Amino acid sequence: MATNTLKRTFSRAKDFLQTEKGGIIAIIFTVAYLLVTGLLVYFFIQSLVAFLLFLASGLLVYYLPMPIKAKVIISLVAALVIIPILGIRNIFYLEVMFQICLFSSLALGLNIVVGFTGLLNLGYVAFYAVGAYTWAFFGSQQMYLLHSIPGSQPATNAFFLPADMFYLFAFVGMAVAAIVGILLGLPVLRVRGDYLAIVTLGFGEVIRVLANNLDKPINLTNGPQGITPIQQPTLPQGLQDALRVVLNPLVGHNVTQGEFYNLFFYLITLLVILVVVGVVVRLDNSKIGRAWTAIREDEVAAVAMGIPAVKMKLAAFAVAASFAGIMGVIFAANRTFVSPESFNFLQSINVLTMVILGGMGSIPGVILGAAAVTVLNLQVLQGLSLSLNELRQSGGVIPIINFAWKDLSSQLDPAKYQRLLFGLILIIMMIYRPAGLIPEKRRKRMPAGSEKPKELDNNNNSAVEANQEAHNDAS
Amino acid sequence: MTLLETKGVTKRFGGLVAVHNMDFNEEEGKIYSIIGPNGAGKTTFFNTLTGIYKPEEGAITFDGHSLVGRRPDQISALAIARTFQNIRLFGTMTVVENILVGMNNRLHQNSIGTLLHSKGFREEEESAFKRACELMDFVGLKGIGDELALNLPYGGQRRIEIARALASQPKLLLLDEPTAGMNPHETDDAIRLFRRVRDELGITILLIEHDMRVVMGISERITVMDYGEKIAEGTPAEIRSNPRVIEAYLGRGAAAEQMAEGEA
Numbered sequence: 001m002a003t004n005t006l007k008r009t010f011s012r013a014k015d016f017l018q019t020e021k022g023g024i025i026a027i028i029f030t031v032a033y034l035l036v037t038g039l040l041v042y043f044f045i046q047s048l049v050a051f052l053l054f055l056a057s058g059l060l061v062y063y064l065p066m067p068i069k070a071k072v073i074i075s076l077v078a079a080l081v082i083i084p085i086l087g088i089r090n091i092f093y094l095e096v097m098f099q100i101c102l103f104s105s106l107a108l109g110l111n112i113v114v115g116f117t118g119l120l121n122l123g124y125v126a127f128y129a130v131g132a133y134t135w136a137f138f139g140s141q142q143m144y145l146l147h148s149i150p151g152s153q154p155a156t157n158a159f160f161l162p163a164d165m166f167y168l169f170a171f172v173g174m175a176v177a178a179i180v181g182i183l184l185g186l187p188v189l190r191v192r193g194d195y196l197a198i199v200t201l202g203f204g205e206v207i208r209v210l211a212n213n214l215d216k217p218i219n220l221t222n223g224p225q226g227i228t229p230i231q232q233p234t235l236p237q238g239l240q241d242a243l244r245v246v247l248n249p250l251v252g253h254n255v256t257q258g259e260f261y262n263l264f265f266y267l268i269t270l271l272v273i274l275v276v277v278g279v280v281v282r283l284d285n286s287k288i289g290r291a292w293t294a295i296r297e298d299e300v301a302a303v304a305m306g307i308p309a310v311k312m313k314l315a316a317f318a319v320a321a322s323f324a325g326i327m328g329v330i331f332a333a334n335r336t337f338v339s340p341e342s343f344n345f346l347q348s349i350n351v352l353t354m355v356i357l358g359g360m361g362s363i364p365g366v367i368l369g370a371a372a373v374t375v376l377n378l379q380v381l382q383g384l385s386l387s388l389n390e391l392r393q394s395g396g397v398i399p400i401i402n403f404a405w406k407d408l409s410s411q412l413d414p415a416k417y418q419r420l421l422f423g424l425i426l427i428i429m430m431i432y433r434p435a436g437l438i439p440e441k442r443r444k445r446m447p448a449g450s451e452k453p454k455e456l457d458n459n460n461n462s463a464v465e466a467n468q469e470a471h472n473d474a475s
Numbered sequence: 476m477t478l479l480e481t482k483g484v485t486k487r488f489g490g491l492v493a494v495h496n497m498d499f500n501e502e503e504g505k506i507y508s509i510i511g512p513n514g515a516g517k518t519t520f521f522n523t524l525t526g527i528y529k530p531e532e533g534a535i536t537f538d539g540h541s542l543v544g545r546r547p548d549q550i551s552a553l554a555i556a557r558t559f560q561n562i563r564l565f566g567t568m569t570v571v572e573n574i575l576v577g578m579n580n581r582l583h584q585n586s587i588g589t590l591l592h593s594k595g596f597r598e599e600e601e602s603a604f605k606r607a608c609e610l611m612d613f614v615g616l617k618g619i620g621d622e623l624a625l626n627l628p629y630g631g632q633r634r635i636e637i638a639r640a641l642a643s644q645p646k647l648l649l650l651d652e653p654t655a656g657m658n659p660h661e662t663d664d665a666i667r668l669f670r671r672v673r674d675e676l677g678i679t680i681l682l683i684e685h686d687m688r689v690v691m692g693i694s695e696r697i698t699v700m701d702y703g704e705k706i707a708e709g710t711p712a713e714i715r716s717n718p719r720v721i722e723a724y725l726g727r728g729a730a731a732e733q734m735a736e737g738e739a
Binding site for chain 2: 286287288290294298300303307309442444446
């Protein structure tokens with residue numbers, strides 16, 4: 001009974017929020033929540049809980065019914081004003097946001113291949129590597145080291161290209177990755193289903209091994225030692241000084257150049273992710289997106305309906321690869337260092353986990369998945385490890401069982417159980433929520449109030465969901 | 476005018492000859508049927524026509540184009556559309572999206588226009604959506620455009636599959652057992668729909684069908700297949716009295732009996 005009452009209250013609240021007055025309340029609530037959690041983070045700058053609460057405001061913006069304009073304005077203020085201020089106060093938060101945007105872009109790309117088109121690609125990180133090495137090669141001194149043994153120092157300090165070529169190479173990296181995507185796709189797309197997964201897995205490893213071994217006969221990648229230093233684009237001193245005038249009083253210290261770079265990379269990935277989301281949404285709602293989904297649903301029928309399957313699959317590979325390529329270039333510049341180890345198989349699985357956790361084929365879902373996995377990786381697990389360590393050093397004892405914290409084996413460090421946790425997440429999601437945290441929704445296009453035949457009215461939501469689940473199980 | 480012509484089409488799977496030396500012609504604007512016992516090679520013949528299988532021998536000509544060696548999507552672009560024996564809708568796409576996929580070859584939007592949401596793109600999407608709604612009305616389904624295809628009842632799915640095929644503006648529509656699993660009332664509706672497709676849209680129809688009521692009621696000519704070969708061809712009346720057809724369907728003994736009865 002209690003659940004029934006709760007449900008009724010909930011649905012009434014939902015109806016109320018749909019009204020205009022409810023919309024205003026939703027806006028006020030969201031803004032208030034954002035401010036309160038923002039202030040919490042501001043004053044408790046090390047607090048993980050405060051930061052997680054702050055991040056949850058993204059869900060509020062997504063779920064609460066508000067006019068689109070309000071959503072856009074709130075998001076922009078949060079992303080362009082609040083996060084930079086909090087992030088410069090604790091630079092780690094900017095790193096987290098940077099990685100969320102970076103992995104969102106990768107996950108959105110992989111989502112096109114796996115979610116929309118239904119092709120399981122286990123070597124996606126290879127395209128990311130291609131982008132990263134493109135800038136790593138041209139944006140470092142590697143060009144002067146082609147004939148020297150790996151690890152030797154260049155004769156001059158000069159770089160091969162000016163640092164601001166970075167912007168051009170963001171597009172070059174994109175194009176190179178897309179071309180590699182097509183070249184890979186041509187032979188690979190002859191195989192289907194499980195075989196495709198195996199072949200792409202192999203391809204991912206091939207690219208990594210190539211990066212590892214292309215230090216001879218010509219030293220292209222510097223082998224396992226990786227390429228460093230890689231240039232970052234220049235930030236004009238005048239711009240930095242101007243921003244310091246505004247930012248210094250807000251963050252409470254003199255903003256350093258390093259912090260400006262963190263801010264810069266956060267903003268540039270944010271820009272890329274906005275473009276990527278726009279591209280994906282528009283493709284999804286066009287002939288191309290429909291063709292992709294049709295191929296996923298039933299390739300034979302899709303082809304019989306006139307869809308050139310090979311061409312569309314290649315397009316999916318190319319678009320997905322280009323997203324990874326541009327993020328690779330940004331990653332290389334951000335770290336000023338790339339090595340083959342950054343692009344191992346587990347990275348591909350990492351991105352795949354984000355897609356599956358969030359919801360295959362669902363754009364908001366995939367972004368949520370990327371954010372959740374990144375935060376889990378960077379913050380929650382590390383945070384738990386840290387507090388466990390503090391307990392160890394505090395000399396405390398667990399009451400009742402009389403167990404001293406300092407005797408706790410360091411093998412039980414939560415940060416070491418990252419992969420185990422991912423595995424568990426995947427298993428639990430597949431069993432209980434195979435469509436992901438935010439399942440894919442198809443666009444509704446019929447004008448509201450159009451007549452609906454009676455037989456379908458009985459199809460209440462739960463039946464539809466049950467059907468959907470049955471379908472997901474089957475496929 | 477002959478719209479579709481096949482000469483000596485043969486399709487083998489290993490040692491099995493699924494379709495053997497098939498000659499078939501269909502005039503424009505007609506409704507023809509192919510019948511035959513299970514496993515006679517009817518669906519295989521459809522699949523060779525639509526490019527899903529490549530015939531080992533023979534020639535297929537449609538509207539002045541040779542079809543042999545073309546991919547299914549290219550054949551679809553030449554204005555042949557089909558439905559499937561076991562409905563093959565795009566289950567988790569909405570009904571409107573299913574029909575829009577059928578229009579794939581008729582939409583000229585390019586990727587740049589799509590990304591920029593150009594005026595041409597928006598207008599084309601809008602008119603495509605309108606046409607999808609018209610097609611839903613045409614097959615007798617209104618207001619279900621936003622339902623997922625897999626949530627429709629069986630009869631509705633059959634109709635949407637036809638609407639999807641019509642969306643590609645075909646000259647020839649191939650229907651593979653379109654009334655399988657329907658009750659008599661639904662079957663009557665389906666027959667009416669097929670007639671309207673031909674009469675109002677001017678589309679030539681070729682059906683595979685088991686339901687003799689449909690076949691005899693609607694077809695202008697019937698081709699009978701058995702063990703991959705054409706064993707008879709003619710008007711419904713001719714087919715009904717053809718001893719080889721009766722034999723194929725009922726077996727030799729029964730055929731002899733029926734013949735004897737006819738003579739007595």
